[in-house]
Amino acid sequence: MSGPEGAPAVSDGTARKRGRPRRTDSDAAGTRDRILVAAREEFSERGYEKTSVRGIAKAAGVDSALVHHYFGTKEQVFAASIEVAFAPALNASDTVAEGSLDGVGERLTRFIFGIWENPTTRTPLLAIVRSAVNNETAAAVFRRLVASQLLRRIAAQVDAPDAELRAELAAAQLIGTAMLRYVIKVEPLASADPEQIIARVAPVVQGHLTGA
Amino acid sequence: MSGPEGAPAVSDGTARKRGRPRRTDSDAAGTRDRILVAAREEFSERGYEKTSVRGIAKAAGVDSALVHHYFGTKEQVFAASIEVAFAPALNASDTVAEGSLDGVGERLTRFIFGIWENPTTRTPLLAIVRSAVNNETAAAVFRRLVASQLLRRIAAQVDAPDAELRAELAAAQLIGTAMLRYVIKVEPLASADPEQIIARVAPVVQGHLTGA
The missing domain is CATH 1.10.357.10 (Tetracycline Repressor, domain 2)
Known part of the structure; x- marks a missing residue:
C-alpha cells in the first residue's frame, strides 16, 4: 500500500539518514524523513506545547500543508516522531x-x-x-x-x-x-x-x- | 533570629493555615503565607518557567517588591513552596x-x-x-x-x-x-x-x- 507521491502510507519504523532516501521513492521519502527529523528536533527543543506544525515545516524547509499532507495534525506528527525515537526501545x-x-x-x-x-x-x-x-x-x-x-x-x-x-x-x-x-x-x-x-x-x- | 517585620528569617518547615497566623507575628506571617499559597498555585498551574514573581505577587494581592523582600528570587520562592509541599514527604x-x-x-x-x-x-x-x-x-x-x-x-x-x-x-x-x-x-x-x-x-x- 502506497501513500501520496509514492511514499509508504505506514511508517516502516526505521529512521533513514537524512539525504539518503531509498531509490524507489526518493523524493517523497526524502521529504517525509526531513519533516520527521525537523519534528523531532522541534519537539526536543521546545516540548510538545510550544511546537507548531508551522515551525516544523519551516525547520524542514517545506510548506505547512505538506506536513499536514504526510502526517495530519500536530498530535500525529508527534506520534510519528515518537515511533522513530522509540524504535530501539520497542x-x-x-x-x-x-x-x-x-x-x-x-x-x-x-x-x-x-x-x-x-x-x-x-x-x-x-x-x-x-x-x-x-x-x-x-x-x-x-x-x-x-x-x-x-x-x-x-x-x-x-x-x-x-x-x-x-x-x-x-x-x-x-x-x-x-x-x-x-x-x-x-x-x-x-x-x-x-x-x-x-x-x-x-x-x-x-x-x-x-x-x- | 528574626527577619524583616518580625517574620522568621528561616522557614520553620510547617505550613500554617492561611488566615491563622501566630499571634506574635500575625501580619507578616499572614502575608508570607499568602504569598506561599499563591506561589504554589502559580507553579502548579503554569509550571516553573511560565511563573513570574510579578504573577505570584498579583495572585497574593501584594507588591512584587514584597515577594522579593520575603523570599528573594523566583528560584527561592520555588524552593520555599517546594519545602511546604514536601513537608509530608519529608x-x-x-x-x-x-x-x-x-x-x-x-x-x-x-x-x-x-x-x-x-x-x-x-x-x-x-x-x-x-x-x-x-x-x-x-x-x-x-x-x-x-x-x-x-x-x-x-x-x-x-x-x-x-x-x-x-x-x-x-x-x-x-x-x-x-x-x-x-x-x-x-x-x-x-x-x-x-x-x-x-x-x-x-x-x-x-x-x-x-x-x-
Whole structure:
C-alpha cells in the first residue's frame, strides 16, 4: 500500500539518514524523513506545547500543508516522531523474547540502560518523557505507544495472570531510575558505574516479571 | 533570629493555615503565607518557567517588591513552596526511623502512596515533578531538597556502605510507579487497587534498602 507521491502510507519504523532516501521513492521519502527529523528536533527543543506544525515545516524547509499532507495534525506528527525515537526501545520486547526467561531481567535492564547511556538515543527519549509529563495529549500518545507496543509485548512473554501489571512495575523501576539518574541527576546515582546500577536493578526487574 | 517585620528569617518547615497566623507575628506571617499559597498555585498551574514573581505577587494581592523582600528570587520562592509541599514527604524519613528495619519497605511505600492517593497532596507534588523534569533550575532545587532532606535521612537509617545508592533505587521504584500510575496513567496500573501495588512494591523497596 502506497501513500501520496509514492511514499509508504505506514511508517516502516526505521529512521533513514537524512539525504539518503531509498531509490524507489526518493523524493517523497526524502521529504517525509526531513519533516520527521525537523519534528523531532522541534519537539526536543521546545516540548510538545510550544511546537507548531508551522515551525516544523519551516525547520524542514517545506510548506505547512505538506506536513499536514504526510502526517495530519500536530498530535500525529508527534506520534510519528515518537515511533522513530522509540524504535530501539520497542526492540526491547524482542530482546525479552530471545533466550530464557531466567535472564530476562538482566537483558531488559541492559538494553534500556544502553539506550539511556547513549546521548544520540537519550536526547529524543528525554524530549518525549518531558512532553508526556507536561501535556495530556502527549501523555496519551506516549501511553498508547509504550503501553501497547512495549509493555504488552513484554507482558505477552510472561506466563502469569497479572503479567501486564508486572511488566508495568518492572518498567516503573527502570523509568524511575532513569529519571533520577539522567533527568534530576541525584548523586551518587547520577555518577554511579552503570554496571553497579544494573547489578542492583536487573534482579528487581526479573523479580517483577517472573517472581512469586 | 528574626527577619524583616518580625517574620522568621528561616522557614520553620510547617505550613500554617492561611488566615491563622501566630499571634506574635500575625501580619507578616499572614502575608508570607499568602504569598506561599499563591506561589504554589502559580507553579502548579503554569509550571516553573511560565511563573513570574510579578504573577505570584498579583495572585497574593501584594507588591512584587514584597515577594522579593520575603523570599528573594523566583528560584527561592520555588524552593520555599517546594519545602511546604514536601513537608509530608519529608516526614517519610521519620516514618522509616520508627519501628524495625524489617518493616521499613512497607512503611515507606504506604506513606508515599498515601501522599499520592490524596488529591490535596498529589497536586502540588505533581507540579513540582513537572517543573523539575522541565527546567534545570527547578531540577536543581528538587535535587537539593529531595536528596539532602529525604534520601540522605533515609540512607542514614540503613547500615550499608552503599546506603545512599540503595535509598535512591528504592525511591526510583516509588517515583517510577507514581509516574506511570498518576502522570502517564498506564493501565492496568492506573486503576489497580493500591493494596495490590503496595504488596508488589513494598518488598522491592525493602530489598533495595536492606537486601543482600
